[in-house]
Amino acid sequence: xxxxxxxxxxxxxxxxxxxxxxxxxxxxxxxxxxxxxxxxxxxxxxxxxxxxxxxxxxxxxxxxxxxxxxxxxxxxxxxxxxxxxxxxxxxxxxxxxxxxxxxxxxxxxxxxxxxxxxxxxxxxxxxxxxxxxxxxxxxxxxxxxxxxxxxxxxxxxxxxxxxxxxxxxxxxxxxxxxxxxxxxxxxxxxxxxxxxxxxxxxxxxxxxxxxxxxxxxxxxxxxxxxxxxxxxxxxxxxxxxxxxxxxxxxxxxxxxxxxxxxxxxxxxxxxxxxxxxxxxxxxxxxxxxxxxxxxxxxxxxxxxxxxxxxxxxxxxx
Amino acid sequence: xxxxxxxxxxxxxxxxxxxxxxxxxxxxxxxxxxxxxxxxxxxxxxxxxxxxxxxxxxxxxxxxxxxxxxxxxxxxxxxxxxxxxxxxxxxxxxxxxxxxxxxxxxxxxxxxxxxxxxxxxxxxxxxxxxxxxxxxxxxxxxxxxxxxxxxxxxxxxxxxxxxxxxxxxxxxxxxxxxxxxxxxxxxxxxxxxxxxxxxxxxxxxxxxxxxxxxxxxxxxxxxxxxxxxxxxxxxxxxxxxxxxxxxxxxxxxxxxxxxxxxxxxxxxxxxxxxxxxxxxxxxxxxxxxxxxxxxxxxxxxxxxxxxxxxxxxxxxxxxxxxxx
Numbered sequence: 001x002x003x004x005x006x007x008x009x010x011x012x013x014x015x016x017x018x019x020x021x022x023x024x025x026x027x028x029x030x031x032x033x034x035x036x037x038x039x040x041x042x043x044x045x046x047x048x049x050x051x052x053x054x055x056x057x058x059x060x061x062x063x064x065x066x067x068x069x070x071x072x073x074x075x076x077x078x079x080x081x082x083x084x085x086x087x088x089x090x091x092x093x094x095x096x097x098x099x100x101x102x103x104x105x106x107x108x109x110x111x112x113x114x115x116x117x118x119x120x121x122x123x124x125x126x127x128x129x130x131x132x133x134x135x136x137x138x139x140x141x142x143x144x145x146x147x148x149x150x151x152x153x154x155x156x157x158x159x160x161x162x163x164x165x166x167x168x169x170x171x172x173x174x175x176x177x178x179x180x181x182x183x184x185x186x187x188x189x190x191x192x193x194x195x196x197x198x199x200x201x202x203x204x205x206x207x208x209x210x211x212x213x214x215x216x217x218x219x220x221x222x223x224x225x226x227x228x229x230x231x232x233x234x235x236x237x238x239x240x241x242x243x244x245x246x247x248x249x250x251x252x253x254x255x256x257x258x259x260x261x262x263x264x265x266x267x268x269x270x271x272x273x274x275x276x277x278x279x280x281x282x283x284x285x286x287x288x289x290x291x292x293x294x295x296x297x298x299x300x301x302x303x304x305x306x307x308x309x310x311x312x313x314x315x316x317x
Numbered sequence: 318x319x320x321x322x323x324x325x326x327x328x329x330x331x332x333x334x335x336x337x338x339x340x341x342x343x344x345x346x347x348x349x350x351x352x353x354x355x356x357x358x359x360x361x362x363x364x365x366x367x368x369x370x371x372x373x374x375x376x377x378x379x380x381x382x383x384x385x386x387x388x389x390x391x392x393x394x395x396x397x398x399x400x401x402x403x404x405x406x407x408x409x410x411x412x413x414x415x416x417x418x419x420x421x422x423x424x425x426x427x428x429x430x431x432x433x434x435x436x437x438x439x440x441x442x443x444x445x446x447x448x449x450x451x452x453x454x455x456x457x458x459x460x461x462x463x464x465x466x467x468x469x470x471x472x473x474x475x476x477x478x479x480x481x482x483x484x485x486x487x488x489x490x491x492x493x494x495x496x497x498x499x500x501x502x503x504x505x506x507x508x509x510x511x512x513x514x515x516x517x518x519x520x521x522x523x524x525x526x527x528x529x530x531x532x533x534x535x536x537x538x539x540x541x542x543x544x545x546x547x548x549x550x551x552x553x554x555x556x557x558x559x560x561x562x563x564x565x566x567x568x569x570x571x572x573x574x575x576x577x578x579x580x581x582x583x584x585x586x587x588x589x590x591x592x593x594x595x596x597x598x599x600x601x602x603x604x605x606x607x608x609x610x611x612x613x614x615x616x617x618x619x620x621x622x623x624x625x626x627x628x629x630x631x632x633x634x635x636x637x638x639x640x641x
Contacts, residue, residue, distance in 0.1 A: 035439040042453045049467045102330045114367045121364035142626045146615040151379035176325045188375030219352030220360045249460030251579040271462045274583040288466040299458030
């Protein structure tokens with residue numbers, strides 16, 4: 001993680017009696033054991049799934065994953081091959097993987113860009129009602145998206161009517177195009193947190209720099225593009241990672257707005273497969289790992305940015 | 318499997334991104350135009366328009382509409398007053414949902430925060446601290462659905478013979494009989510909570526560990542010289558100094574717990590007495606087609622967050638006053 005730590009302190013306290021010393025060593029032993037137990041509890045379940053995903057399906061059905069170690073030569077990628085490319089039941093997940101990718105790219109880019117623009121206006125453009133608007137957006141962060149699901153879905157499928165007046169018609173999206181709904185839903189739900197975090201970062205920028213740019217005759221859009229964006233790139237990176245993890249891992253929004261056969265993201269299929277846990281369950285470890293591996297890699301490689309965003313968002317808020 | 322089978326999807330992606338770029342260009346042009354006339358109000362409008370439009374159409378208006386829907390019948394045609402609400406607090410199944418939700422929002426934030434704090438304290442300054450932290454933090458990158466699959470494998474039950482689930486195997490090794498864990502009401506609720514705790518402890522650890530680094534060593538040292546025991550130091554020095562971080566962690570986990578849908582959906586589907594508000598809301602509206610009850614559950618969910626919203630806004634205001 002980003003914080004470097006000093007070497008463990010083993011300073012014997014002055015005037016320590018033998019009893020105190022024993023207690024100190026003992027409690028450090030206990031501490032070690034507890035820490036190790038927690039670390040193990042947090043790792044073993046994932047390891048179990050990974051090992052299962054490498055076993056032949058018959059083995060998965062017959063014995064626990066720990067039995068794999070009695071016959072490590074049986075490791076195979078057959079199940080991965082099946083779940084990704086087979087045309088039969090429980091297979092063909094490559095299509096859902098592609099859906100997930102197609103959903104994720106705009107699902108991250110759109111809200112982050114719009115949030116950056118809004119955050120700039122909220123932190124550096126003077127206008128009346130700015131604080132009020134900011135507080136409103138801040139408060140929206142905690143409105144559960146469940147509050148929006150039913151009306152938003154009917155907004156897409158039936159349009160918006162007040163009485164007999166049609167304000168917007170139904171979108172009538174079909175097949176693959178339904179993904180547009182998922183893009184928009186993710187953009188909406190990602191905005192409040194992204195605006196809040198970016199506003200936190202942008203407000204901290206030195207006012208002198210903005211002032212200088214303005215005196216040089218730069219317009220707001222120029223300042224935004226040439227001064228502010230380069231300065232908040234690390235913040236944007238951490239927010240983009242947040243949003244990426246959220247969209248890629250999301251189940252609820254994808255299932256509600258893109259639940260059709262053609263548009264279902266990976267998580268939606270997996271969630272349903274896991275829910276029934278039927279005959280296909282031996283394919284779940286491999287299928288699950290395909291869904292897990294991409295965000296996990298992103299997470300591990302970019303952890304520094306993620307933690308920075310986490311701390312900025314939670315400790316300041 | 319041919320990549321050309323998916324040209325429609327990638328084509329849609331391309332068109333979508335192009336359309337987005339066009340919108341950005343148009344907005345940029347408008348902002349320039351407004352800037353040149355030196356109208357900062359108009360510039361602010363252009364910068365805020367997309368976000369505000371999205372939020373009003375996609376969050377504010379739907380939320381109001383949801384409140385209204387909760388007073389109507391399942392198909393949305395008849396005004397039924399408070400019928401849906403009285404159903405929510407009298408129907409045994411709905412009551413079960415409410416009780417479960419209360420259990421979740423009390424237990425999960427409490428346990429996640431405590432375990433995260435204990436772990437952060439235990440590994441603080443220890444050799445390999447970063448590795449310890451990374452191990453526990455890892456589940457944060459895994460989706461709730463992925464985590465559900467991982468834990469469903471742990472809880473897997475076979476009536477006889479070799480066990481496939483680790484938990485039952487451990488039970489059998491220690492001489493017990495295997496248990497069909499996920500069907501054991503009400504204990505299965507706690508087993509589902511384990512999954513969310515497993516995910517959230519990493520978050521708690523990272524935030525609290527960073528806060529621990531901020532506790533001034535001089536104070537700890539002074540307390541030690543004055544003869545305070547480690548537990549005294551912990552309770553009267555460490556905990557008060559990181560109080561705000563603890564509150565933030567608990568509140569964040571609280572909100573995540575309240576909105577929990579995926580784990581219940583993927584592990585039990587809400588059966589065997591494990592349903593919670595966020596899941597039941599979805600079930601009522603999108604599986605059973607009862608919009609009125611679904612909306613009611615959503616409103617109850619929102620009602621439970623309102624205290625947190627008020628607390629947060631107050632907190633923010635007082636912080637702003639301090640910095641002024």
